[in-house]
């Protein structure tokens with residue numbers, strides 16, 4: 001999910017805007033499959049049937065799939081990202097570094113850099129004052145044919161082959177340059193050059209003055225003789241669990257969640273909106289527990305997009321909403337079912353014919369004032385399914401099951417004050433326009449009036465008890481708003497007897 005921010009979403013906004021400007025940009029994503037698998041704790045932990053430590057030093061592409069269902073490590077973990085990438089940003093060209101080294105232009109560059117190793121070394125060492133590379137260093141990490149790792153010390157390059165001495169196993173031999181990789185400081189500008197990169201968002205850790213990206217820019221200009229791309233540094237995406245910040249997401253630490261997990265509970269546009277609205281230099285923290293609030297923000301932005309007047313940052317909200325769309329928004333504002341309403345409706349509705357049942361209920365309760373068109377119907381259906389999955393997987397406190405009848409153990413827990421309080425609310429409810437706001441207002445008036453015979457907490461406990469059979473429940477007003485008013489009034493009156 002973190003990766004979707006700069007490398008995918010921001011790049012897609014740029015690509016689209018440039019296209020609207022009459023240019024022909026290509027959006028690309030590089031997968032560093034030729035990199036060494038470091039065997040971080042989280043990575044080792046993926047192997048449960050064998051000790052993963054034996055794969056340390058291999059290229060990512062050569063590490064087996066710990067679960068055995070794909071050809072290798074890369075393909076297994078790409079599934080959680082690549083299988084839904086098109087839904088977040090269509091037509092991204094995927095380039096793996098493994099493919100890049102099969103490109104004759106890249107191979108020519110490798111040979112050229114090896115031939116000018118001393119010149120390269122002088123520039124690179126400016127950035128390695130404490131640990132300069134020794135004379136004779138060649139900026140290429142060869143593949144060792146004996147222990148199958150990457151990073152063997154290259155002693156010379158002739159034609160397609162690198163001669164090497166492996167420091168892991170001691171093997172001395174030759175391997176194809178297709179199997180190795182340039183030192184990262186040369187690889188980065190080489191990719192810019194070979195793939196004609198004009199604009200590149202990159203993580204802020206590379207952005208420090210005199211840092212890694214500056215060194216790559218210098219190499220591009222001084223050694224490879226081309227103009228480096230315009231760079232856009234971006235802030236990381238953090239992960240939190242019920243408001244507790246767990247730090248920045250990181251795929252090799254297995255910290256975060258995946259785009260596949262996101263699309264189970266929300267449309268890609270909702271995330272694209274979050275990334276569009278937050279300035280690129282500000283940290284964004286995502287929490288699956290708070291998916292409902294991301295929808296509130298998104299729906300609010302949609303309202304503003306269709307509004308006649310906007311002020312302050314409402315303009316930014318509306319523009320971010322527009323950027324977030326993957327297809328042209330309809331001319332008039334479509335009906336939006338609140339995510340929280342959808343979460344409750346999806347739980348109190350029958351399995352078969354759920355969407356029709358919910359639409360009928362939305363019309364009966366006045367939340368939906370006309371027959372929905374096809375697009376609106378699809379949106380309602382999606383939110384019902386997504387919010388239901390969200391409650392099940394990430395927010396079980398919002399689980400509700402209506403009591404079909406009042407069991408005696410509920411009745412026994414109601415004292416005189418409880419019954420009177422419920423009666424007072426039932427009387428008010430009977431004359432209310434049954435909307436979330438009106439219900440909320442009626443509750444506030446009642447609890448603040450001082451006439452309620454029980455404490456506010458006790459009143460809500462009574463309410464949940466007679467409707468759900470539990471002492472706690474979801475936020476009351478949005479929950480009540482999706483129930484049939486007559487049913488609620490009948491139940492409260494029955495409980496009050």
Ligand SMILES: [Zn+2]
Nearest residue numbers: 065069070076
């Ligand atoms: Zn697999």
Ligand SMILES: [Zn+2]
Nearest residue numbers: 144147166169
């Ligand atoms: Zn070796």
